Amino acid sequence: MLPFSRVTVIGLGLIGSSIARAVRQHMPTVRLTLHDADPAVRERVRDLDLGDDVPDTAGASVIDADLVMLCVPVGAMGAVAAAIADDLPADAIVSDVGSAKTAVLAALREALPNATVIPGHPVAGTENSGPDAGFASLFTGRFCILTPPDGAPEAAVVRLRAFWEAFGSQVEIMDAKHHDLVLAVTSHVPHxxxxxxxxxxxDLEEVTQSEVIKYSAGGFRDFTRIAASDPTMWRDVFLNNREAVLEILQRLTEDLTMLQRAIRWGDGDALFNLFTRTRAVRRSIVEQGQDDPAPDFGRQH
Amino acid sequence: MLPFSRVTVIGLGLIGSSIARAVRQHMPTVRLTLHDADPAVRERVRDLDLGDDVPDTAGASVIDADLVMLCVPVGAMGAVAAAIADDLPADAIVSDVGSAKTAVLAALREALPNATVIPGHPVAGTENSGPDAGFASLFTGRFCILTPPDGAPEAAVVRLRAFWEAFGSQVEIMDAKHHDLVLAVTSHVPHxxxxxxxxxxxDLEEVTQSEVIKYSAGGFRDFTRIAASDPTMWRDVFLNNREAVLEILQRLTEDLTMLQRAIRWGDGDALFNLFTRTRAVRRSIVEQGQDDPAPDFGRQH
Known part of the structure; x- marks a missing residue:
């Protein structure tokens, strides 16, 4: 049995358009309504035939939905929720995919005080953005974290879990505050x-931009891939998960200072010990299927 | 015409064994002699049939070489050079593949005061190590930097350039000190x-190791790949390129402090501007063929 029969996705970037494609693939009988604030994106979504209907307003897109999935930048959640408030059916479940959950939960509850709100976060993505960047298998084998607030109806959580599991995701339930700390470590601070x-x-004067680009295969290019992600999305993540990001950043800075000192004083053992320890973490990630064992530095897939 | 006819590779890790394989592929008539200080590696190299001969001592491996390529960790270069000093033919060219060139040049010149030393650095690699990790195409399309000291014979530089170009590398000539600064930016500090x-x-108390691994697809796993590189090699790089690494690290720390402040004070514009600027750098790297445009976050190659 399908957990939902009329799904609305608002915001058709990488994640929203991937959800639309995954719904089409795994739940072909679901009526799928899509909306994006940008008329050019709506036009593209119609051309790509990603859904059954692409209304021009957020309100019109939720009229008969039983699941509304908000896939807009974290900082835009409150405004989008306010825009659908009048048209949202009383029994609809509202969820989202934002990378900061405490702030999103507060924004959604303020704008939709009577709605059933179950925030969520699929831990998946690529460095590309927009409706063309999405693909149906993006969530397969990845984790999706749900952060239901106290008092959230258990039945709603069960349905939302089933929705994500249908895409091949593993669902975990977590407190919003803990989510924000975990993601500060595994995603926000790395970005x-x-x-x-x-x-x-x-910005260096002594090394030219052209040199940086030419010799980027020594490690730097991997950082540029991460640093190519959507600027609006990431600005909003940092502004909305400030506390956890600053806490982890402080820890990181301390550790970096320790290493700086080890380099300055030639303490090879301290360096070697850390570099050995980090190798074991990598091994676990590959063993648990969260990354590909193929040597990716050589690329050439 | 082949630039060299009797090549010796000492140190059969990822890079050394890739050079051996590339010589076999691109210069099949070259007599290839291989040596590694580790008897188990020598045994493996014999089993893999990577060269014509695998002597048990470094000295025996260079007796009739016209090119000796040292592929050991940067900190071991001086000792290996001393070990071959007595057996090195007068007309042999000695080169290496280390990631820090000022220190290596000094070590090689001290151990081999009368030899023709032309240090080099192929900017290529993977996160794997050992003789099984190498492959012949590792250097194709990548840059190789040569740092000939003042007074190095031009003919030797020309021959070494031809050697790397035969593997499909682009060769650049650079001052050793400038190399060390460029690589501090594009490789050492990122690592x-x-x-x-x-x-x-x-090390976090509030977030478990298991959580870090589970949710690593949010960006963290890319760092673990880089942090899975060989600990000895990297310890030696930091100890031998101390000045440049500390200089770049200082710049990075300043920039990070600025961003920390922007997050604390909610300065979204500062974040957005940086995140937009970094996207352009990524675009240049892909345009210039130094990385794959495929969205690698989704992996699934």
Missing amino acids: LIAYTIVGTAS | LIAYTIVGTAS
């Missing part, structure tokens, strides 16, 4: 660091 | 940061 290092490299 | 962040993530 911030990647953005920083690419910025630093572009 | 140090990756090692640090993986270490920080493993």
Whole structure:
């Protein structure tokens, strides 16, 4: 049995358009309504035939939905929720895919005080953006975290879990605050660091941009891939998960200072011990199917 | 015409064994002699049939060489050079593949005061190590930097350039000190940061190791790949390119502090501007063929 029969996706970027494609593939009988604030994106979504209907307003897109999935940048969640408030059916479940859950939950509850809100976060993505970048298998084998607030109806959580599991995701339930700390470590701070290092490299006087690009295969290019992600999405993540990001950043800075000191004083053992330890973490990630064992530095897939 | 006819490779890890394979493929008539200090590696190299001969001592491996390529960790270069000093033919060219050139040049010149030393650095690699990890096409389309010292015979540089170009590499000539700064930016500091962040993530009390691994697809797993590189090699790089690494690290720390402040004070414009700028760097790297445009976050090659 399908967990939902009339699904609305608002925001047709990488994640929203991947959800639309995955619904089409795994739940072909679901009536799928799509909306994006950008008329050019709506036009493209119609051309790509990603859904049954692409209304011009957010309100019109939710009129008969039983699941509304908000796939807009974290900072836009509140405004989108307000825009659908008048048209949202009383029994619809509202969820989202944002990477910061405490702030999103607060924004959605404020705009939709009487709705059933179950925030979610599929931990999956690529460095590309827009409706053309999505694909149906993006969530297969990846984790999706749901952060139901206290008092959320259990039946709603069960249905949302079934929705994600139909895409091949593994669903985990977590407190919103804990989610935000975990993701600060596994996603937000890594992105911030990647953005920083690419910025630093572009600003050097003694090393030209052309040199940075030419010799990027030594490690740098991997950071540029991460630092090519959508700027609006990431600005909003940092502004909306400030506390956890600053906490992890502080820890990172301490550890970096320790290594800086080890380099300055020639403490090879401290370096070697860390570099050995980090190798084991990599091994676990590959063993648990969260990355490909193929040596990707050589690329040539 | 072949630039060399009797090539010796000492150190049969990822790079050394890739050079051996590339010589076999592109210069099949070259007599190829291989040596590694580790008897188990020599045994494996014999089993893989990577060369014509695998002597048990470094000295025996260079007796009739016209090119000796040292592919050991940067910190071991001086000792290996001393070990071959007595047996090195007077007209042999000695080169290496280390990622820090000022220190290597000094070590080689001290151990081999009368030899023709032309240090080099192929900017290519994977996160794997050992003789089984190498492959002949590792250097194709990648840059190889040569750092001939003042007074190096031009004919030797020409021959070494031809050697690398036969593998499909683009060769650039650079001053050793400038090389070390460029590589600090494009390779050494990115690796140090990756090692640090993986270490920080493993040490948190509030987030478990299992959570870090599960949700690593949000960006973290890309850092673990970089932080899975060979610990000895990387320890030696940092100890032998201290000045440049510390200089770049200082710049990075300043930029990171600026971003930390932007997050704390909610300065979305500063974040957005940087995130847009870094996207352009990525575009150039892909345009210039130094990375694959395929969205690798989704992996699924």
